[in-house]
Amino acid sequence: MNTIFDFFNFQDARLRNLGNPFEELQTIVDWEIFRPQLDLIHQKERKSNAGAKPKDVVMMFKGLVIQSLYGLSDDQLEYQIEDRRSFRRFLGVRYNERAPDAKTFWAFREKLTQLNLMEPLFNSFLQQLNQAGYIARKGQIVDATFIPVPIQRNNKEENEKIKTGDIPEDWSENKQCQKDTDARWAKKNGRSTFGFKNHIEIDNQNKIIRKYAVTDASVHDSNVFEELLDKSNTSKDVWADSAYRSKEKEEELKKKGYRSRIQRKGKRNKPLTQWEQQGNRTRSKIRSRVEHIFGAQCNYRIKMISSIGIARAKMNIGLMNLTYNLKRFCFLQRSSAS
DSSP states (O other): OOOHHHHHHHHHHHHHHHTOHHHHHHHHSOGGGGHHHHGGGGOSOOSOSOSOOOOOHHHHHHHHHHHHHHTOOHHHHHHHHHHOHHHHHHHTOOTTSOOOOHHHHHHHHHHHHHTTOHHHHHHHHHHHHHHTTOOOOSOEEEEEEEEEOOOOOOOHHHHHHHHTTOOOTTOOHHHHHTOOSSOEEEEETTEEEEEEEEEEEEETTTOOEEEEEEEETTSOGGGGHHHHOOTTOSSOEEEEOGGGOOHHHHHHHHHTTOEEEEOOOOBTTBOOOHHHHHHHHHHHHHHTHHHHHHHHHHHTSOSSOOOOSHHHHHHHHHHHHHHHHHHHHHHHHHHHHO
């Protein structure tokens, strides 16, 4: 006689055969490496033992990874955890337990933001990658992409004040909470975007994000170029598109011992020679690897982030980069095993 447990076992086997991503994430990633940083959230001593005990920090962090992986709102995350057995198993939520609600996840993420814990969490996982043998090899690639946020409907005078770092006098405290005064407009290829930028540096061999920086969208890519360079890479080759190229950048790279593989750009009345065009095509074959990462991130996230302010943007974009590395680690481990 078949039981509900037989059905669950059959379903688990089916999911395993189809490539259950959560089974890989659970077994391959050592989630306990995040606990030292995450425990800082509950470092403040409780005044009494009354009330509900705080949720396990690693479980809550896994919930945020699910949220980033599928581009879910807090309310959608709560619903999907209640509805999907694979989510509950990944988080370790038992059948007779209630999953954390949307407000609990919001408060947890706010704590991570206030304590600036996203970068330490990102670096903790990099250590696990290095210990697994995936160190930075064969040079590095630098690039940036826009991360849009909801457009602010301000008048011309309000926008002028915001650009100078001021807040319009007639804005109430509640209105200020709903206005993103950190995001900026930027235009590329005739298309305007309002939001932030995700600047990343990856290693050529493993396609792992080694460093990242978050700025408003108006910051030029080259302004954060030097801070992204990774000295630990086994090769001194550096690839980037033509936006990063200038005489000063070339001289600075050479001075620091790097080999520039940055795309060349033509000038007015001085187009690229045929040899230079061929060199650009050769460089593009490697430089395009960073575009694969931006494409992968677009596949598993919504087209914009709905948070307000650069502090929350750094949290969400950092989590997006860490989530990519988690998935990439699983892929590399699976490939090496096969």
